[in-house]
Amino acid sequence: MQDKKLNVGLCGLGTVGTGVVEILQNHQEDIVHQVGCSIDVKRILVNDLSKPRGASVDPSLLTDQVDELVNDPDIDIIVEVMGGIEDTYHVLERAVQNGKHVVTANKDMMAVHGGKLMELAREKHCDIRYEASVAGGIPIIGSLTNGLASDRINKMMGIVNGTTNYILTKMVDEKRTFEDVLKEAQDLGFAEADPTSDVDGLDAARKISLLSTLAFKMQTVLDDVEVSGIRGISSEDLAYAAQLGYTMKLLGIASRENGKVEMSVQPTLVPNAHPLAGIKDEYNAVYVYGDAVGETMFYGPGAGKLPTATAVVSDLMDVVKNVRLGVTGESSVSPHYDKQMKTKDEIFSKFFVRLEGEDEAGTFLAITQEFANSGVSLDKILQMPVEGHDAADIILITHNASRFQMDAILHALEEIEAVRSIHSVYRVEGEGN
Amino acid sequence: MQDKKLNVGLCGLGTVGTGVVEILQNHQEDIVHQVGCSIDVKRILVNDLSKPRGASVDPSLLTDQVDELVNDPDIDIIVEVMGGIEDTYHVLERAVQNGKHVVTANKDMMAVHGGKLMELAREKHCDIRYEASVAGGIPIIGSLTNGLASDRINKMMGIVNGTTNYILTKMVDEKRTFEDVLKEAQDLGFAEADPTSDVDGLDAARKISLLSTLAFKMQTVLDDVEVSGIRGISSEDLAYAAQLGYTMKLLGIASRENGKVEMSVQPTLVPNAHPLAGIKDEYNAVYVYGDAVGETMFYGPGAGKLPTATAVVSDLMDVVKNVRLGVTGESSVSPHYDKQMKTKDEIFSKFFVRLEGEDEAGTFLAITQEFANSGVSLDKILQMPVEGHDAADIILITHNASRFQMDAILHALEEIEAVRSIHSVYRVEGEGN
CATH class of the missing domain: 3.30.360.10 (Dihydrodipicolinate Reductase; domain 2)
Incomplete structure (x- = not known):
């Protein structure tokens, strides 16, 4: 076990940042009980020092100099809730280079640079956590x-x-x-x-x-x-x-x-x-x-000040436990499979297709014939007259079909004279084939 | 890091036990990648050695002697999926005394002896995990x-x-x-x-x-x-x-x-x-x-062979990580608040009350008067004739009321002559007051 206090550098004091400060204050007793030490916000990076802040924030903690966080050897963990992609990535990269752990709520940055940042963190035995970046309050x-x-x-x-x-x-x-x-x-x-x-x-x-x-x-x-x-x-x-x-x-x-x-x-x-x-x-x-x-x-x-802040602070507590146990950088799951994407003939689902056809004998047969030609069977069919158009809306729900099959069918349907337009095509999920 | 293999003693080879063996076999590659070592089932405790077992189980692992698990120094972790309360508790107590970690799916035993077992485990720096005991496949x-x-x-x-x-x-x-x-x-x-x-x-x-x-x-x-x-x-x-x-x-x-x-x-x-x-x-x-x-x-x-076994194996992987990191017995949340139960006047909810009353003027007024007397207001009211009974079913949904208030109201309703019977009273949850 290390010393009885860990210091956080908080990047960003918008909605979520304020929520993080509030949760750390309001749930302090529970948090100390669970992680065995107190978590102190030592410095807060903001854009505008002159902007008025809520009562929960000690103004002496504020700075607009990122170096005061990433270069401060007393700061153990950076909590990043300021958003942005490139600049923010470089801040966090420097922080990890300096041996700091990172908790972030930034899906945009993680979607672009997450792989690199996590690799660097493994090298440096640092933790990267980002629960708050996906679906806010849901763990x-x-x-x-x-x-x-x-x-x-x-x-x-x-x-x-x-x-x-x-x-x-x-x-x-x-x-x-x-x-x-x-x-x-x-x-x-x-x-x-x-x-x-x-x-x-x-x-x-x-x-x-x-x-x-x-x-x-x-x-x-x-x-x-x-x-x-x-x-x-x-x-x-x-x-x-x-x-x-x-x-x-x-x-x-x-x-x-x-x-x-x-x-x-x-x-x-x-x-x-x-x-x-x-x-x-x-x-x-x-x-x-x-x-x-x-x-x-x-x-x-999925979002909101306190739900997102809850995820951030839960991640932070996890990192604090790891720091105290001396096991940071060990727990993240590394991607160990090579990326292989499915092709269009390997992606299957049911489909909803809505099209407008001439209201005459044979239209419906011609349409369903195209599905049969591609080997796709139909689960549900609905035909309704379109008022004043002398036409019918035809809605079809298919059984499982590949994206490739559907593209072929849609192309063929466009060629049918009695089909005036294909209004919409949607994927259908959550039931059998 | 310790040696590259951890040994499990599995107590019970019923539905869930078989599922555990299957998941460890079928997902072996993923599991090794995540915990960094292989997890071997070294011994399996069963009641009846002569019972035929599935192809996935090596018969030489079976024993009907509990000592062969709890006293084997090569076994690191006991996975308990055999059920039972007292005897099972004593088996696990001995296992923890011998420094073994425990993963259990046994809610009955945990509900009775969980507190004691976890206290002993903290003393012995052992992990106790029991995710599978509540709501099977839900983490x-x-x-x-x-x-x-x-x-x-x-x-x-x-x-x-x-x-x-x-x-x-x-x-x-x-x-x-x-x-x-x-x-x-x-x-x-x-x-x-x-x-x-x-x-x-x-x-x-x-x-x-x-x-x-x-x-x-x-x-x-x-x-x-x-x-x-x-x-x-x-x-x-x-x-x-x-x-x-x-x-x-x-x-x-x-x-x-x-x-x-x-x-x-x-x-x-x-x-x-x-x-x-x-x-x-x-x-x-x-x-x-x-x-x-x-x-x-x-x-x-909430149950089922593989969902429950998934929870057991996920717990097992967590324990294996802790063993390899040397941090067992550190992570469990200890109950640190004294137990205080609410009294009947502190438990509030809405209520559904269904009663049968005489189909005559004044019945309804007499009933609602009792609610008003206790300071409980009504949210929804439905009155329907009961066929052939010369009576009416009266259904009331209250606003928030304490259990104490409801008891008083129900008692008073029983005294009203025009109330033939109180059929049912249910708690109502999930909406405003």
Whole structure:
């Protein structure tokens, strides 16, 4: 055991940083009992020294000089909650070079530089922890690396972006349009003025990449994730999905088969009875399929000051225990499989296809013929007249088909004269073939 | 680092024991990568040496002599999956005395002797792990002790018994009686021939006691849990609950306020939109309220060969890491608060009350007057004629009331002449006051 106090350098004093300070103060007694020493915030890096701060922060701790944290030999652990990618990575790289452990909530930086940073940390016997970077308050990283460590994880499906889940929930429950709910979410401060990263699925993709690296023990990067967002979802799609018993969610999906993986983020239909269908508003959930354990789900707040700060401080406590036990840098799971991606003929799922066809004899036969030609059978079929169009909306739910098969079918459908347009194609998950 | 192999003595080769052997074999490569050494099963304790075993088990490992495990200096870790309370405790006590670490799936033994065993283990610098004893495949203990370690847990509500959740799901979804579904579950092997421990809530109570000890860091025992099971639930209760928007679940509830705790297991109504309402069939889920994190839920299989074996092997891997790092006996959370139980006037919840009253003017007024007299207000009211009885079923959902207030009200209601009987009283959870 070392001395009875460990010092933290806190980078960033925004919402989450303030939450970290508060939890360390409010839960001090419990924390000391669990880790056997006190955890002191010795220095806090901020951008603007003149900005007024809450009562919980001692102003003498503040600095705008990063060297006062990364070069201070008394600081044992850097807690990074300031965001940013390149500059922040270089700060943390220097910190690890100087033998400091790192706890970060920064998924953007980790998705880009996580592999390098963790390799450096292993060399330097330092810990890197980043539970808070994925699904804020849900201890999903800990569950993958500890509780489910003995199992082989084959697939994960996650609602890992709160903003899009909020928007989809309101679109479904209140039958409102995407634009309408987005505007409300922006007015309420749930969605950014520039919502691109959320609604186009990039934020979710970063998290799925981080989870895949851990679960599959294979170093993946953001570019490996195929991404599409929720902008194109129409009220009609949602209504037809509901009629067939499905709910729309933006799911990050990662799966592994025979050593090959697939990662994607896209609007996906799940059966109403599936646990993911019931995840409402800004909540997150990660559904995990293990070889042995079967299906488990982890649910909770995906973001927010105190949920995220809880994850940061729990990570911090873990690092403190390791420091006191002298076992830092030992516990992280290193990616030991080579990355192999599935090709389009190896990625299977059910699909929802909605198209508009001429309301005449033979249209339906011609359409279903194309599915049969590609060897894809149909699970559910719904045909509804489109008012005033002399046409019909045709909705098909397929049985399992590869992405390759579906591309061929969609191409062939476009060639059919009686098919006026293919409105939408969604992946369907969470039920049998 | 120590030698490159650790030896396990496995006590019990039933369903879970066989699963442990299989996972160690099937996931060997991943396991070695994660813990840095191989884990060998050196000896297996069984009752009956002549019983035929599966192909995965080397018969030369079997013994019916417990000394060959607990006295073998080459065995580092005892994995106990044989069940039983007193005898098993003494086996494990001897093992720890001899410096062996213990991984157990035995909630019955842990609920009775867990406190003593963990104290002895701390003395001997041994690890005791028991993730598998609560909610099989869900890493809830790990989440409480690691991921949520920095938070103060104020309340947990758990569906922690698969048999009763299966029965309630079928009763609700298929509108069948308790007796009918129980018989089916017994025929299918889901329920024991003597279902007492499950349907009367004892199994759930043991788990809630273990979880409370961990979450509240306070040594609780089975007798601290107030228990009632699901035998008395009628189809009418379920139908009325559904009409008012609630689903019935057997919930283990543990809450803490101002250092005082309450633990109970009872049939409880939750709103249909609550995540716990959607937990179907034999699945388990634990809903956790943290001071900082807010609400999280952990969902998965509560039992079964491989889910339980996954938890056992994950615990085993954790112990192996600790042994190799030389830090065993350091990591367990010791209960450091004195036990203080809430009294009846400190336990608050909403209630569902169903009673049969004379179908005459003034009955309803007399009833509601008793609630008002005790200062309890009503949230929802439903009155339905009882066919052929010249009476009415009256269902009331209260706002928050203490157990003390409810007892007084129920006593007073019995005195009202127009009240023919009080059919049922259930706790209501998962919504505002």
